[in-house]
Amino acid sequence: MYKFIARRLLSTIPVLVIVAVLVFLLLRLTPGDPAAILAGDAASRDQIAQIRISLGLDKPIIVQFGIWVSHILRGDLGESFYFKIKVTDLIAQRLEPTLALASFTLVIAVLVSVPLGVIAAWRFGGWFDRALMGFSVLGFSIPVFVLAYILIWIVSLKLGWLPVQGYKRIGDGFWPFLRHLILPSITLSVIYIALIARVTRASMIEALGEDYIRTARAKGLPESRVLIAHALANAAVPIVTVIGIGVALLIGGVVVTESVYAIPGLGRLTVDAVLARDFPTIQGVILFFSFVYVVVNLLIDLSYVIFDPRIRY
Amino acid sequence: MDADAFSVEAAGVRQHESAWRRLRRNWSVRIGGSVLVLLVAIALAAPLLGTVDPTLFDAGSRDLRPGMTGQITTLDGDTIPHRFLMGSDSFGRDIYSRVIYGARVSLSVGLLVALLALAFGISAGLGAGYLRWLDGVLMRFMDGLMAIPGILVAIALVALWRGSLTTVVIAIAIPEIPRVTRLVRSLVLSIREEPYVEAAVSLGTPTWKIMFGHILPNTIAPLIVQGTYICASAILLESILSFLGVGLPPDIPTWGNIMAEGRVQFNEYPHNVFFPGLFLAVTVLAVNILGDGLRDTLDPKMARRV
């Protein structure tokens, strides 16, 4: 087991290195002078030259990368062009709303999707199964922002139950905080529910076709026990895996959802930074999101130890 | 085991039909395919469908509700009466024309991204699956690329390159490549273990012939399915980029741009968002349904998995 954990920990290092290289190269991939692009269209020659020196763009690219990485390792992501503060501080400021939105979404999605997938697999081919599959295709197909506007239109504008937009910090009281999060979380969870329910259903169908399910039935166990203790226990690994992979989807969704609902989180920050061509911030946010994604998937892989005894020994 | 043997035989009976006939009998393929054909026809026939040039505007026809009649100024400066089926936006542009022409952008982006991602993914996947020295390096690279959420890669690339059809297509295709590569690589690795490939080796068939003659043809079905899904998610992502203002320039009629323009006045004029949103959702839905149908008929093994 320790071998497995150690191997998995070590295997994230090359991934993180390549992520760093790619994020670094992102800026260098641009045709033309990066300093000129950074400076914007209205910049003077002197300003461009100054940017070039301040970013170390006059040095060889390997050296630049070395400097950049050494800064990152010291927790320094540079200073934002637009907001004029350290990118790390900027990320810290914007973290709470995104974290709240993402965790809310995750909880809703898992609580809804896993039971749905289990029931659909149990009644494979029946009306419930078909309805769920239909819903899941719809969930994959409807754009997050269209769904957001439909919900805003019905729930906030027509019914007036919930606020249209905005965010309240948890320090401002739990109820306002919750009221502002309900619609965004539901919006964001739809695609996630579609994904997890589909994978739950598929891996449950696969597990239910296994020989040990027949053994369990031959033992005279009731269906509920066959379904949970035998099938779901074996379907757990693909389900948690897809929850991890879906985090990428969640991050993408956060960017759009925060934009529509005017939530001042990291997703909104990404869009603002791109529109302002604020490159240190763009790099910093992408690096941060990728890091989170890698760490989440690392934790998920490590959780296999709980779900599958074959890894434990 | 006998029960199994029967189901295999029963399935075998169906396999005798050609893949084409099975496709035509599948309801998902029929529905998704027909809607898609209709959308392609609309996109191609856009000028014939009572539209005007989607970039035309008229200050006198701003913020019209759907179905109202107003006027529009042509490029020659003439003012002609026009019926705004889906209303107009705050510049006085015809939303109906913009939505219809927007289909062209969305469908071409979807198709081009799918082709591009497949082309690169297949080459990389075949390389990784067949050349051991390439495998490690290439797959680590793909792991790294996959660790960066695709939407962020696309946003950043478009922002750097400035939006045009080419840059948008490339930016959306790049994050899809690792997934195709992984799929092709795993297919190659499993197919090359098949006894019929080993038989070809002992028959003295050269490696390249085995690759293109035995292995590649057996990966086509899952790749077509994967391609459809990529097409659907590319259409979605393009509209998200446009909507966020980091995609194609705002004057180009894309569904995302129309919605981005309409969101400002969403409270009073929700149709500016809903009409393009409806088209977008229906298009993506049609492609996804088609994908599910193709998967069920062409790739039953995968159908059981997801």
Place this chain on the structure above:
Amino acid sequence: MSAVLEVRDLSVALPAGGDRRRAVERVSFNVERGEIVCLVGESGSGKSVIAQALMGLLPPALPVTGGSILLEGEDVVKLRPERLRELRATRMSMVFQEPMTALNPVMTCGAQIDEVLRQHTRLAPGERRAKILDIVHEVALPDPERIVASYPHQLSGGQRQRIVIAMALVLEPVLLIADEPTTALDVTTQAQILKLIQELQARHGMGVLFITHDFGVVAEIAHRVAVLRLGEMVELGAKIEVLMRPQHFYTRMLIAAVPKVHPQGRSADASAPLVLETRGLSKTYVDRGWFSGRRAVNAADDVTLEVRRGQTLGIVGESGSGKSTVARCIVRLIDPSGGQIRLGGEDIATRSRAALRPLRRKVQIVFQDPYRSLNPRRTVGEAIIEGPRNYGLSRREALERARRLMELVRMDPGVLNRYPHQFSGGQRQRICIARALAMEPELLIADEAVSALDVSVQAQVLALFEEIRARLNLAMLFITHDLRVAAQVCDYVAVMSHGRIVEQGPALQVFGGPRHEYTRALFAAAPGRDFAFGAG
């Protein structure tokens, strides 16, 4: 004697589009207390469908359409689901074919046995534990405490099957249904499991319905035998009667098709020219972990053998013995780690792929699985001419050769433009033989080439191999786990175990007086070896 199980006119429907209307057609038989009834048939005979019907485990696609299944007088067909669940594991139990997959991989073996007790009894935890340890001890598993705490993947196939048997018998049912319980096991493990079932049956006096395709197993274990063919019962009687004086033509055909365990006794010419010779051939798989250091597995170790023209060398061994590794090294599908492979005097063990090419056609191989040996997207004709075309034959000449070969393997040359899925397993194996012969090889390797086939088809394909060897004066390397098959076709036999050849020599000599301990154990384990089938 009193009937534990009475099956009367049982019929089970097949879904539309199958090859026949019913999976099982009006089948009737009894199982008495204290007897073992064997249900024998080839694949598709409906024998497993009957087993599942008895347990009420049939999938909805295969409904019982008529007849009754009386378990101690209660009709299983008409029972409510709750009552059926009460009967399972308490009155009737089942043991399955695949011990590797029959147990839940994420639950300990003890917990899986405990589930039965928790479901059907009100015993206290301590009593349950005592009962579990008892039954694990009774199925002769070593160190019950450890076994109970183990997960299935930590046990061998034979041990897992013992756990399944323990689970089935812990509540002392009156009927045990065993569905090919030893088919997936090696022959020595099979012998132990058969013995265990016999012992347990004698001790507890339950009725056993034993389903198998193997007449050797029938001869070993049955009291009475029922023979099934395409869902209908063609013969039912005492073991001796059925095996020695079969009445129905189908039973006679099946029994005649069982290969004899004693070799044919063909005298092989030791001076025929040498075609293949390996010297100290070895294949080592090295697992280089980041932390574990090097772990080497010797799949084949110092294998020295020779095959002469017109003769057949059989390599016999259980799974994991390295017999297929040797074959794959000789064809150079994998690269040997050491030793020589001399083909007509030239060593090909270390040749580069390019240098190997001209010699490839001399050695051809036929694989085990007829369903995966042909590319599903290519016609049979394309498959057969692929090799000759690689070596410069024109398309027309190659097709001409393909037609001749189809006749040689007793197939209609007119079907060359069909796709593999249109053929049965036996026919595909013939096509694979034709594909191999199209290269005009000097050595033909058959790697378990008849193992996936039903016994009647197997007999035909074996006869074909024999005929081809004789007609084309080929050297053959025949790899099999089945001693009967080896005895039938081989002039020489090499017995492999753990990557090494433990004994080799003329078939008559090895079969007649095995010298090595392992060979003796292997032969002793062959089911029904003392039984002269159809002698009467």
